[in-house]
Structures are given as C-alpha cells and as structure tokens.
Ligand code: SF4
C-alpha cells in the first residue's frame with residue numbers, strides 16, 4: 001500500500017519531501033548572501049545616491065534622481081509598493097523579511113557567534129564600533145555624510161551630527177550586544193504585523209512522522225536549542241520564526257545519526273492543502289499582487305514624467321499694500337519659479353494673452369541651480385483698456401533642458 005493511502009495525514013509524502021528539500025537548499029544557500037547584500041546596499045545607498053534624504057534642501061535622492069517636495073507623492077507610492085511586496089512575501093513565507101533582509105536579525109545571529117568566539121568583552125567592543133559606524137550611516141541618510149567626514153578631518157565637531165551618531169550608535173550597540181531578539185519580538189512593528197498576516201497556510205515547520213515509526217521525531221530538542229529566535233519548531237507557535245533553517249540543520253544531524261530521513265520540514269499550506277500552499281494562499285495574495293503591479297506602473301510613469309520646473313503665479317498683495325491700496329487697473333503679480341531638475345538651467349519667462357505692452361517681468365531670464373527658487377515680479381500695466389477680466393498665461397521654458405511649464409491666471413481691469 002502506498003504511503004499516502006496508508007497515512008493520509010502525510011499529504012504528498014516523499015515527493016513533497018523532495019520538493020521541500022529543494023526549498024531548504026535555496027534557504028541554506030542564499031539566505032546569508034541575501035542578508036549581506038542588503039546590508040551592503042544599506043551602507044552604500046546614501047553615498048551612491050541610491051536612496052537618501054537631503055534634509056537641508058528638503059529633497060530626496062532616489063536611484064540617482066533628485067526629487068523635491070512636489071514629487072513626494074510618487075515616492076510615497078513607491079513606499080506603498082514596497083509595503084505590499086513585503087505583505088505578499090509575508091503571506092506566503094511568513095517572517096521572511098526578518099530572516100532574509102533585516103540587518104537586526106543578521107546581527108542577532110552574528111552576536112551569538114561573537115559571544116562564542118570573542119567572549120562578552122570582545123562582543124561588546126565590536127558592537128560599539130559597528131554601532132557607531134551604523135550611526136554615521138543613519139546620519140548620512142539625512143544629509144551629506146562625506147561632507148561631515150571632511151568636517152571631522154578639519155578638526156570641527158558639529159554638535160547635532162555628533163549627538164545623533166552617538167545616540168544611534170548606542171542604540172545599535174545595545175541591540176547587537178544585549179537586546180537582540182527582544183527588539184524583533186517586542187519593538188519591531190513588522191513583527192507584530194506578521195502575526196496578523198500569518199495563517200495556517202503560511203510556510204511553517206512541521207514534523208513528518210512517517211509510516212512504521214521509521215523516522216518519527218526523537219524528541220531530542222536540538223531544533224529548539226538551535227533556534228536563535230527561541231521558537232520550538234515542533235509546535236504551531238511559530239510567529240517569531242524567521243525562516244533561517246538552522247533547526248533543519250540540527251534535525252538533519254540527529255536524523256543522520258538515526259539513519260532516518262529528516263523529520264522536520266518546511267511546509268506551505270495546511271491540512272488537505274499541504275503541499276499546494278500557493279493555491280490555498282491565492283485569495284489572500286490577489287489584492288497585494290494586483291496593487292503591486294498597478295502602483296508600480298503608476299509610480300514608474302509618475303517618476304519618468306515628473307515636473308522639472310515649478311511655476312506658480314499669484315497676486316502680490318504685499319506690492320499692492322506698499323503702493324497704497326487696491327489698484328483696479330494696474331497690478332503686481334508674483335511669479336514663483338523653482339528648478340526641480342537635477343541640473344542647473346536658465347529659464348525664460350513669457351506672458352501670452354494680454355494686449356501688447358501690458359506685461360513686464362522684472363527679469364525675463366534667470367539661471368537656477370537644482371532645487372533653487374526665485375520670485376520675479378510681473379507688472380501688468382493696462383493701456384487704454386476696457387473693463388473686464390483678462391485671462392492670460394505665463395510660461396517658462398528651460399534653455400538647456402527644453403522643459404516647459406505654464407500657469408493660467410487672470411487680471412481684472414475695473415475702470
Ligand atoms: S524555528 Fe527554525 S527556521 Fe525558524 S527561526 Fe528558529 S531555527 Fe530558524
């Protein structure tokens with residue numbers, strides 16, 4: 001009699017076990033590489049302008065692009081895409097973000113190794129050094145870190161930067177040397193979110209107690225002892241499991257010694273759906289997956305077509321007041337211009353729609369660096385005008401970049 005019919009609780013039997021072994025092979029082979037690659041990316045990102053804020057100029061570098069406050073809508077869409085990606089991955093694989101991406105968990109694991117190899121004093125010293133470097137990287141996410149290094153080299157000690165680096169450095173060192181998984185279990189918002197996202201079908205660990213007791217769990221407890229997240233993989237209480245696979249290695253050792261197949265395995269799906277997990281999870285995956293595709297498209301389109309120049313024309317009430325009251329015919333408008341591109345450009349202003357000779361810009365061309373803005377007065381001086389509203393359009397064009405922007409406005413002639 002076949003294994004499945006003899007033991008229907010072991011859905012999929014040996015075939016499933018073979019497939020799971022492939023999943024496990026991927027986990028063992030690529031997880032550390034993924035953690036290190038993410039860590040490297042996080043360290044280099046602010047210096048290669050892959051992603052960093054520039055708080056002094058209220059701008060943001062993203063994949064080499066410079067974005068300004070006006071573009072932040074598209075940045076927030078991108079953040080939403082990333083959140084939905086993490087949700088989709090978490091619905092299928094559980095706390096995979098912690099085990100594969102989050103540096104805190106990498107240092108949780110390394111910390112245990114440092115304890116064994118360097119002893120507590122060595123771990124604390126190393127955590128302090130790495131923590132301070134981490135504090136410097138965090139500072140560099142908000143402003144130019146290389147400029148800060150130059151300041152230190154010149155003997156200056158900027159107070160705000162130094163205090164921020166020390167504060168973050170202390171936090172990171174404490175998290176590495178002492179708090180470790182408590183940060184993940186207690187403080188991390190993603191950890192709490194994961195508890196909500198997981199279901200019985202989410203990838204989890206299960207015992208394969210197969211026929212004739214030939215590879216039944218030996219209850220040695222080595223899997224539990226090995227787990228750096230203090231999860232007992234033999235139970236269903238696995239919300240803190242970070243998919244590291246260390247318990248599988250432990251069980252493999254025990255099972256080899258017993259000359260039986262490993263009894264502990266990753267499983268996607270639950271009950272009758274075991275081994276067909278993606279199908280079971282499809283309804284919960286559909287919404288995040290659709291949103292990721294839609295929002296990615298809108299974000300890419302928005303970033304590619306973002307404004308390179310901002311133009312706003314408004315009535316200059318300050319000018320009206322200083323000239324001694326409301327002017328019904330003539331008037332001063334304020335043209336606010338900002339260079340939202342990544343390069344310095346010269347901008348040319350023009351007004352269309354007003355009768356000949358009415359519009360006078362104080363300056364018709366202006367050169368602006370990236371992020372720089374200017375306000376240019378526009379005097380409207382009607383000559384021989386009939387009463388009424390005069391619609392007109394102010395346009396600006398970049399001489400080097402060719403970008404164009406226009407603003408429709410109106411001027412009232414009362415007498
Ligand atoms: S239960 Fe296993 S896979 Fe999960 S965190 Fe612990 S050792 Fe890693």
Ligand code: SF4
Nearest residue numbers: 217218220221223251
């Ligand atoms: S290591 Fe394997 S055999 Fe030992 S208790 Fe854990 S699951 Fe059972």
